[in-house]
Amino acid sequence: MILRFVRxxxxxxxxxxxxxxxxxxxxxxxSPERERPILAVIGKIKPAIFVELERDxxxxxxxxxDIPDLVLVNRAFxxxxxxxxxxxxxxxxxxxxxxxxxxxxxxxEAVLEVAHAVRDAGAHILRGGAYKPRTSPYAFQGFGVxxxxxxxxxxxxxxxxVVSEIMDAAxxxxxxxxxxxxxxxxxxxxxxxxLLKAVAGSGLPVLLKRGLAATVEEWLFAAEYLAAFGAREIxxxxxxxxxxxxxxxxxxDLTVLPLMREWTHLPLLVDxxxxxxxxxxxxxxxxxxxxxxxxxxxxxxxxxxxxxxSDALQALLPGEFARLVAEARVMAxxxxxxxxxxxxx
Amino acid sequence: MTPALKNQLRHLDWALVQxxxxxxxxxxxxxxxxxxxxxxxxxxxxxxxxPCSPELLREVFAVIDRATPPATGSxx
Numbered sequence: 001m002i003l004r005f006v007r008x009x010x011x012x013x014x015x016x017x018x019x020x021x022x023x024x025x026x027x028x029x030x031s032p033e034r035e036r037p038i039l040a041v042i043g044k045i046k047p048a049i050f051v052e053l054e055r056d057x058x059x060x061x062x063x064x065x066d067i068p069d070l071v072l073v074n075r076a077f078x079x080x081x082x083x084x085x086x087x088x089x090x091x092x093x094x095x096x097x098x099x100x101x102x103x104x105x106x107x108x109e110a111v112l113e114v115a116h117a118v119r120d121a122g123a124h125i126l127r128g129g130a131y132k133p134r135t136s137p138y139a140f141q142g143f144g145v146x147x148x149x150x151x152x153x154x155x156x157x158x159x160x161x162v163v164s165e166i167m168d169a170a171x172x173x174x175x176x177x178x179x180x181x182x183x184x185x186x187x188x189x190x191x192x193x194x195l196l197k198a199v200a201g202s203g204l205p206v207l208l209k210r211g212l213a214a215t216v217e218e219w220l221f222a223a224e225y226l227a228a229f230g231a232r233e234i235x236x237x238x239x240x241x242x243x244x245x246x247x248x249x250x251x252x253d254l255t256v257l258p259l260m261r262e263w264t265h266l267p268l269l270v271d272x273x274x275x276x277x278x279x280x281x282x283x284x285x286x287x288x289x290x291x292x293x294x295x296x297x298x299x300x301x302x303x304x305x306x307x308x309x310s311d312a313l314q315a316l317l318p319g320e321f322a323r324l325v326a327e328a329r330v331m332a333x334x335x336x337x338x339x340x341x342x343x344x345x
Numbered sequence: 346m347t348p349a350l351k352n353q354l355r356h357l358d359w360a361l362v363q364x365x366x367x368x369x370x371x372x373x374x375x376x377x378x379x380x381x382x383x384x385x386x387x388x389x390x391x392x393x394x395x396p397c398s399p400e401l402l403r404e405v406f407a408v409i410d411r412a413t414p415p416a417t418g419s420x421x
Contacts, residue, residue: 336363339367341370
């Protein structure tokens with residue numbers, strides 16, 4: 001349950017309620033809101049305590065989540081949207097961000113070339129995989145630590161923060177050592193709970209992709225895991241789910257975006273590339289994502305997709321990407337938003 | 346004019362203002378006098394086949410160009 005106090009309620013009143021609930025064995029979490037205190041209460045509240053809460057004049061609303069225990073990521077837990085800071089880029093709120101880069105980091109010069117191209121076209125965050133979860137064990141698995149180093153160097157060279165996928169908690173020190181700005185949990189690891197717990201404690205923002213066949217509830221609970229174990233800046237990323245449709249690699253589930261906006265305060269991103277698996281349909285899907293309320297899109301760019309070491313069919317050419325950014329700018333404007341300004345130092 | 350039509354017009358006008366603001370933000374770091382600031386009206390008119398006259402569009406874009414604030418140097 002989420003307790004929303006009357007605006008301006010003194011903190012000692014809030015802490016009094018909190019202490020009462022914790023004496024009853026409940027874990028409580030105070031939201032960062034200052035003006036309107038909000039308290040998340042974990043677990044089912046005893047009827048007698050609930051009556052007490054109903055009578056407390058300091059508590060304006062008691063919000064019972066439709067999904068029990070989904071509290072920290074629940075929309076009611078925050079007054080406004082959560083803004084995740086990836087480097088100097090603010091994800092969430094009014095601005096729309098563009099995340100772009102190679103699917104895999106393929107070498108120092110190669111990633112630098114893409115970094116320049118996407119920065120010049122207007123990208124805000126550089127993406128690139130150093131640890132690759134591949135269906136085939138014989139496919140390129142990524143350059144690992146060296147890939148992280150190359151990605152970060154490219155990001156610094158062009159002034160973009162970087163995001164990269166982490167597959168194993170044991171690799172976390174390498175991500176921290178290389179000052180990776182944001183950790184990505186890939187679709188296949190969405191419910192890898194030990195990884196979620198480890199990443200949550202890192203202090204870094206986390207980009208959580210939706211699992212290949214995950215329901216919205218399962219996806220939100222994965223985010224709740226992150227929040228419960230300490231993550232404060234979590235971004236959700238729709239990347240297509242598995243359906244019976246074979247025309248595309250996955251089915252991009254944009255239907256959930258407006259609903260997610262009602263259910264959670266977390267920023268919502270869309271990765272149309274992994275959903276489509278076909279480069280030429282990524283621009284219209286990106287426009288559709290922004291129209292449906294996405295806080296940003298993540299796409300893959302490669303100067304010569306024919307030699308890309310992974311996901312070649314869904315990589316955009318730099319020129320195609322530049323056009324996508326221009327279209328995203330128009331789409332953001334006509335939906336009352338704007339592209340995020342270029343990242344500062 | 347029906348209320349529905351009026352409502353549609355309001356939405357279109359609002360979108361036009363959003364786009365003009367975004368255009369101004371994009372140009373916020375481009376110095377005054379940079380040829381890139383001027384709208385490429387000839388190119389636009391070549392592809393245009395709507396009901397607005399080319400003369401009117403030239404006039405509108407001339408106003409937009411004049412009304413776009415000069416660069417502040419602080420980014421958009």
